Amino acid sequence: MKRNSIPSLCLTLLLILTAIPAFSTGTLEQVVASPVNMTQQVVTDDRISTDIQSIERLYRYVDSIYYEDVDKEKVFEGLASAMIASLGDRYSFYIPPSEAGDYEEGNIGIYGGIGTYLNKPSPEFMDPKDPSSYMITIITPFPGSPAQRAGLMAGDLISHIDGEKVDDLTSSEASKKLRGEPNTEVTITVYRNGSSFDLTLKREKISTPTVEGEVIDGDIGYIILYEYTPQTGVQLQKKVTELTKKQIKGLIIDERNNSGGAVDGALQSANIFLPAGKTLVTIQGKKGTNNDQRYISTGTQSFPEDIPIVILTNGGSASSSEIFAAALHDNDRATLIGTKTFGKGIVQDVFKFGEGFAQITTAHYYTPDNKNIHGLGIEPDILVEGIELKDEQIPAYEQLMNDKVIANFAKEHPDFTVENIRLFAEQNKDRGIDSDILSILMRNEYYSKIPYDKRPLGDLVFDTQLKRGVDFLRTGK
Template identity: 35%
Template sequence: MEDQRKEKRILLKGALYGALTMFMAALLVLAGLTATGRISLHTDAISAGTSRKAAEIQSIIENQFLYEDEVREEDLQDMSLKGYVAGLGDPYSVYYDKEETEDLLASTEGKYAGIGALMAQDQETLEITVQEVYEDTPAEDAGMKNGDVLLSVDGKDVTGMSLSDVVDLVKGEENTKLTVTVRRDGSSIDMEMTRKIVENRTVKTEMKEGGVGYLKITEFDSVTYEQFQNGLETLEKEGMTALVVDLRDNPGGNLDTVCQILDLLLPEGTIVYTEDKNGERVDTKTSDDEHQFTKPLAVLVNGRSASASEVFSGAVQDYGTGTIIGTQTYGKGIVQTLYSLSDGSCLKLTTAQYFTPDGRNIHGEGITPDIVVEKSADDQTDNQLEKAVETVQNAVDGTEKE
């Protein structure tokens, strides 16, 4: 027993020493960057005092920590780096370990290996229900239907599990098999599937009454541009006379993607430009004169429309090509850059702020709608969408109504 305790202490000491070495190496790298002027940090944070304090903490943990057999050097290293970046005080600057980086890149691409089913979790019962089955996917081929309740994945009971953990079980390597068990009409059904690459459905297309096209964008991923372009072409072929673009609850996403979409709608000119910490303009996105949407346009926004959604609504508002309707947007007018690190991890760092075509920086303020419409408490009606449809229909008719 004593030998086992000694062995655990040796392992713990090794893990702590390795993590401390990694942490101090990272500090030295950042100190070197500071010295060269490539970044600006408070050098007092990288001092002999910091090194001594870290060594003190290491000693206390080594001698007193109860769960010494559960300590992993990799976890200590990752968390020390996460903590260092968190010390910047910027909620948008984050260190991601290798696994988190892979998930992050997959989410921004809008593609993943899975079954092609949208799921939601009841906050009271914790049941996970299929909300939508995408076309031409393993879920559709296996006969999965809207309303199916997930019971297990590959024999693992998912009762009470978080939605994100269940999604992780369902996703996996392309061409790998899995069995999903669901409950339908009181019976359990086993469905065997083979995972394949599935695109996130980020654009919903619908034709409303009176020839008003409706495009709902849930987020701006790499796949969103093509989905938006296809949706717009479909509505045009169906005789669209006006368009409503719904960006409510859209948290943003890929800046290049939203600029590609705006290039289909705006006249020639600036879409958005960014400035670095020195006030130097570092990037300007522009639209050409090849495409321009000239029909009546309304854009729906709310307090959860952020970042790329505000680039979209801000540009439309500045050019006057559409009417912004809803409530004040979130107010995220800064840009993050992703830096890949040598071990497959990455650093997401705030590096610039963006400005609308008219030079507005809306960080902390948001976009004020042209027509403010608070969401009705009645869940049976969507008064904001109704106002948007009415607005563009009035523009088509050449009339105005209060």
């Protein structure tokens, strides 16, 4: 099995749709819009003209009377950051030149870290009553990454990195602390449902995955979409073509923990499965602007209509992945199985500004059934809860990880077998952790010992949501 075309949809929509800015622990899934030359914008609002003139007078006055030389680059960054922060929108922010390199490096998708998409709101939005407003939120761990093997889950919060609070850090600053040379260690304090525990993880070279697929259970196609990029449609088309040649009877598309990405990548992907004339998504921007657009399938459908499709979702499925899921679901082409999606129904433009970048929320999007899912998410057709660690099990889990029980068992039982995984769960059943969680932690440890391109893609033994998807395709219910 190799780990790894639809014609590009001619979109002027170059937006990002992500749950998070993800710098050092993941790429910021985005399409950077054409650079905007701010000096060419026509200012028609008299209030803006007046305010700019006032700011210029203040700036020149401060520059003339301040007792030291004014750092004009620093002032520029401060003005840009403050202006966007004043919007009060956690998804809109300015990335200064000092952080632009990390920003672009994250987009390449190769770095040293723990392997997770994350969100860290700016300190300006700190609410003492809401830990997610000042801690790092894990949107999703990468498969096989140190974060996933340690059992970190979507929705976990990080309160400290190497003993330092993250409250006053920007997203980029927090990400830099998680990033580092492979084989170095970082200790994070995880806050989960009111309880905290420390985990020490060894950084690895992380490569952001995109599309993978294979045949499971004899004749069921299984594709994982990790994120959406402008190339996802082409990659997905190639994988779909490979699978249909193998006479599959059904297809499962796994969007669990897919935090989003480029809108056009999601729309290109939806076109593979839908005939011409179907609504994919509607974008509604500010009144009086040209941001209102409805996107229709182009007629480039290539996947057989008689093969049923299941899409797996969970709380880590966000933004562009929600657009894709809704496009197929609302057009009666796919059944959703799993848990409710994240619920990010707004879009952002990203553009070069000076030597940095700016990201601004520009619109809401609506599903083909005209639903605004922002803050609500998409409910699955068939609810199958994921396996989660209960609050009362956290101390036992922390002890298990700190004592390196999993790694020691793998050394004593190096063969990756279902029997060994169940043996581990049996031997540790008295630790106060559910058997299902023990099994998955042990499975993940075995996965980490296998070269990435040799790892099994689907788990029909311990993955209850995937098993339910196969059952549905077999029985229709």
